Amino acid sequence: MKTVSEFPCKVVDHPDVGIVMPDGVRLSARIWMPEGATENPVPAVLEYIPYRKRDGTLPRDERMHPYFAGHGYAAVRVDIRGNGDSEGLMTDEYSEQELADAVEVIRWLAEQPWCSGAVGMMGKSWGGFNCLQTAFLRPPALRAVISVCSTTDRFADDIHFKGGCLLGENMGWGAVMLSYSSRPADPALRPDWREDWMRRLDAEPFLAPRWASHQARDAYWKHGSVCEDWQAIQVPVLSVGGWADNYMNTVGHLMANLSVPVQGLMGPWVHQYPHQAVPGPAIGFLQEAVRWWDCWLKGVQNGVAEGPRLRAYMLDSEAPDASIAHRKGHWVTEAAWPSPRVRDEVLELAPGGAFGGVLGGRAAPMEVRLKTPQDLGFAAGEFFPMGLNAELPGDQSGDDAMSVCFDTAALAEPLALLGQPRLRLRLQSDRPRAFVVARLCDVAPDGRSVRICHGMLNLCHRDSMETPSDVPVGVPFDAEVTLDLCGYRLAAGHRLRIALSTTYWPFLWPSPEEAELTILEGRLHLPVHPGVVADEWQPPAPEAAPAWRHRVVAAGSSARRIERDLLSGRTSLVVEDHGGLAENLTHGLINGHAMVERFSIEPGNPLSAKTEIEWTEHFERDGWKVVTRSSSTMTATREALLFTGRLEAYEGEKLVFARDYSESVPRRFV
CATH class of the missing domain: 2.60.120.260 (Galactose-binding domain-like)
Incomplete structure (x- = not known):
């Protein structure tokens, strides 16, 4: 990927801007904007997720958002309430409070003296979901959306159920969020970090059993599912997915059902933004995003509105490889969807x-x-x-x-x-x-x-x-x-x-x-x-802003193996991800994580299925050190799904918080 250091606009970075919600909760935003934006206002582009702008998504943010700012946009990265450096508590994914906050953030952005009044919203995964959900609510200043790796139906195409079947990832993601949402704010930004952390820990939900209890497409899943009313979305949408991901159906659903301008882009990629995704070929997604924003937020006549309905990378046959770095294939374009060529x-x-x-x-x-x-x-x-x-x-x-x-x-x-x-x-x-x-x-x-x-x-x-x-x-x-x-x-x-x-x-x-x-x-x-023998589209090569300044304190490691007990026949998939530790050389925070998952079962006994997941999160700076540890287990009987968990928090070496979770969910249709 090409690193771009010189942009049309000089970029100013504001690392912690407060956006106060109507109930007094302060959300923390990082805003990159062109120098002189107050004198020459620019559109704003919002990414709004719970994954911590100070450390979690910072390596990704540093390469993407300054790029947009350098091309004439105020790039705004906001931590959802109860996460990162934002105040408040998070109760669930895509809650009414989360979406109400998003609408309020957009209103606030549009009213700033450095904003032209036009706002775009983008995101991947959680952010891809909530930008569609926010568009569904029609905030007046929102003019366009880029949604990557997202869904239109939370029951049919998310990490909880698929085809009405309970996904293993429901438990996996519940364990992730138990760990992620238990992390404290950075004391360099929040003097009240410890009181806030204790409130978060006291309120921390174990969401996996809640999700598993809704075993039909009920009102819980209909909330946030934009397919409930396709016509509610009235802004142009660029929908992006990857064949190696499991959110690929959204691209087709949006193209087939929205009445507003919508375009689809499908590549060979995993669950990442396309300029940095594998398998290759990666593409110049940031250039494509700027062209999208130029068209719909600035009114530039650049041909985007007349572009193909779908650009898709059609994979070619090659040997199976669970770690393949590049996929052979060709780019095809379709002027309409469903395609008359199919x-x-x-x-x-x-x-x-x-x-x-x-x-x-x-x-x-x-x-x-x-x-x-x-x-x-x-x-x-x-x-x-x-x-x-x-x-x-x-x-x-x-x-x-x-x-x-x-x-x-x-x-x-x-x-x-x-x-x-x-x-x-x-x-x-x-x-x-x-x-x-x-x-x-x-x-x-x-x-x-x-x-x-x-x-x-x-x-x-x-x-x-x-x-x-x-x-x-x-x-x-x-x-x-x-x-x-x-x-x-x-x-x-x-x-x-x-x-x-x-x-x-x-x-x-x-x-x-x-x-x-x-x-x-x-x-x-x-x-x-009919297939093609040559590319019908030539994407730009990937490029991005400079990478974050950091020092590796401890190297990470990963493992993925299958174990089989020759006596019982129990087979286990074991996944280990030790992220190491890295120091941010700009603001000094050191952080890292470690995760171990084990999924095991006996060949002739469905009630032997067992999922065990452990997470550790580590933060330190200037003599300050905190660690959270979470463990989660799922088993089942014929009548119930059984969930247990434990969350521990340490300040230095001292245990300052511990909580156990245990819940039984009746099996009605799983």
């Missing part, structure tokens, strides 16, 4: 593990038993991988061998896909709780298997996400699994496979009993694209 091709699931070809009539009947081991799924990868520590889906052939698979013959010519495949099934179940997972895979001549996309359905939700019901036992029923948006071109000589399973650990929490499904009929709908 046709629906239907393949019939046929007895014997094959496809019956293009359909002309009813699917062939069959009776294929589907009951997979509980330890299928260890090659699934992370829900939102962040880097190259073997977080991407690996070779699927091991999981394929435990699944029921249907393959095409070797392809005589390449097959390109762009869209969401759909699998329509007629099934029979022997249990009232069951789910089915479908993985669409690219199988090379040597047998290695790459996951193109996947989809899953809790069969209790076969008719409705809002009103689930028991799976009928011994009675045939219909179900449709919608797989994730994909952009992929299989090479000639490869085979297309759909692999089906009733288990997917640790990506999904298992059903309370081992279920056996019988596949009676099946049809696979494929979004077939």
Whole structure:
């Protein structure tokens, strides 16, 4: 990535600006702006997240926000209340208070003498969510949004549930937030840091059981789901996603449903901004963002408004690699979405593990038993991988061998896909709780298997996400699994496979009993694209502002391994991330973290599933030192999901706070 040190505007950095909410709570903002903005007001661009601007996202912020300021914007990075250096308490993600504060921050920005009155909002993940949610509320000064790695439906496409199935990441993220939100403000900015810290610790929620208790798409999930009223968003939206992330469906949903100008950008990336994301190719996202803001916040006629509806990097076949640094492929552009270049091709699931070809009539009947081991799924990868520590889906052939698979013959010519495949099934179940997972895979001549996309359905939700019901036992029923948006071109000589399973650990929490499904009929709908042989778009090369000034105090390390007990058969995925310690040479804060996750299960016992997560956060400066430690565990019985946790806080070597959590959540439809 190219480092840019000279910009059209000289940048002034204000590290701690107070924005006071109507209830008196002071939010802390860091603002980079062009010198002389008070005399020549500029638009403001807001990023509003809980991940701590003083240390958490600082390395990322330093490379991005000064870049915007250098191109004529006031770049504003605000800590959500109860996090970082902001006052108040946080109670949940995307709360009404959080969004009300966002609206108030935008109003405040627009009224400042250095602001032109036009405000844009952007963010990735949490910030990608809340910029769409804030646009939904229509603050008058908000003129445009850039949303990266986000969702439009908090039940269908977030870290809690997918297809009505309880995600393993629900517990993982609950453990993350238990750790993240327990950290104190920097005493260099907050003389009252200790009193504030004790208030945070006293109020700290363990959110994983709360999220898991809402097992249908109820009012809790509808809040903050902008799909509840597409027309409420009345500002232009640039939606960005990555094929290696699990938020790729949002791009298609926004393009298909918003009536305002909306454009989609899909790359090969993990859960990161595209100028620094892997796998490559990374792109000049910051240049693209400036062009977007120039068009919609400054009224510059730069061709952005006339640009393609979708720019997508179509992946090419290559060997599976959970740490791949670069993906082969081509950029395609679509003037409309759904694309008129994409046709629906239907393949019939046929007895014997094959496809019956293009359909002309009813699917062939069959009776294929589907009951997979509980330890299928260890090659699934992370829900939102962040880097190259073997977080991407690996070779699927091991999981394929435990699944029921249907393959095409070797392809005589390449097959390109762009869209969401759909699998329509007629099934029979022997249990009232069951789910089915479908993985669409690219199988090379040597047998290695790459996951193109996947989809899953809790069969209790076969008719409705809002009103689930028991799976009928011994009675045939219909179900449709919608797989994730994909952009992929299989090479000639490869085979297309759909692999089906009733288990997917640790990506999904298992059903309370081992279920056996019988596949009676099946049809696979494929979004077939003509493909391209040359790029239809040439993105700019990535560039950014200079990196943060820091010193490594202690080097970090990472590990990811699978362990198997040869006596019990219990298999565990162990993930370790020791972030080391780094000193900020600008303001002197030293911080770091350590995390260990263990996901374990026995092949024939769904009630043996267990998740254990530990986090440590470390801060020090000038003789001041604090540490927080959290531990979280999830297990289950047939009737309940069981959560325990412990949070400890240390000042120096002294334990100053400890709290235990324990909660049982009834299993209604998981």
